[in-house]
Amino acid sequence: MSAFFVTGTDTEVGKTFISRTIMHIYEQKRKTCVGFKPVASGCVDTPQGLRNEDALCLQDASTINLRYEEVNPFAFREAVAPHLAAQSAGRKICLKAIADSYEKLLKKQADxxxxxxAGGWRLPIGEKRFMSDFVRQYDIPVVMVVGVRLGCINHACMTAEIIHQDGLQIAGWVANHVDAGMPFLTENVKALKEHLDMPFLGEVPLVKGPKEAAHYLDVTPLLQFDMVA
Structure with missing residues (x-):
């Protein structure tokens, strides 16, 4: 079994898209997979309760049947930073509850x-805690999604540095196209490769869905990781 935490260099860089693509590739290799979105804001009201689009995508991509609450234990209506959305809802985001949900998912024994x-690496969840504290608690390898747009080199280098300072391993990174009009796109990706000393999983252009994106990713570096629940 293996687990990876997918982070981004900023918000709206394609974390969900790349997560779904990796899950699709594993499914094609006849491996089971589950998705977990511990905290999500910007949820919508449905007859079943609050639902987040990204979490629903992960639920749908999971090869093991999961209840929504198993995928996304903390869901908030306001489309703002989760700690602010939690305050607005009169709730607290509890790291222990996130950890408990994660451990229950591990018991599913997915490959x-x-x-x-959510957002970038230093996502505050309240009470001076960050989502990265959860990742550190379980020493989960990280997949870093770089949204290729203006400022991406600085954001990618700074994100990689702080992840390493936290004592965590970056299992691989993805250059994900998010700006169709990005000037010097090729040159920027080349610079990213020169500055990021870690496995490169691929460069994903603007494509329709995970099935198409899978052609541009090589998850071989991820296959070496194994963990014991």
């Missing part, structure tokens, strides 16, 4: 568990 963060 792959993908945990998707």
């Amino acid at each position: 792959l568990t993908i945990i998707e963060g």
Whole structure:
């Protein structure tokens, strides 16, 4: 079994898209996988309760049947930073509850568990805690999604540095196209490769879905990781 925490260099860089693509590739290799979105804001009201689009995508991509609450234990209506959304809802985001949910997912014995963060690496969840504290608690290898747009080199280098300072391993990184009009795109990706000393999983252009994106990713570096629940 293996687990990876998918983080981004910023918000809206394609974490969910890349998470789904990795899960799709594993499924094609006849491996089981589950998705986990511990905290999500910007949820919508449904007859079943609050639902988040990203979490629903992970639930749908999971090869093991999961209840929504197993995928996304903390869901908030306000489309703002989760700690602010929690305050607005009169709730607290509890790291222990996140850890308990994660451990229950591990008991599903899936070959792959993908945990998707929210925003960037230092996502505050309240009481001076960050989502990265959860990742550190379980020493989960990280997949870093770099949204290729203006400022991406600085954001990628700074994110990689702080992840390493936290004592965690970056299992691989993805250059994900998010700006169709990005000037000097090729040159920027080349610079990213020169500055990021870690496995490169691939460069994903603007494509329709995970099935198409899978052609641009090589998850071989991830297959070496194994963990014991």
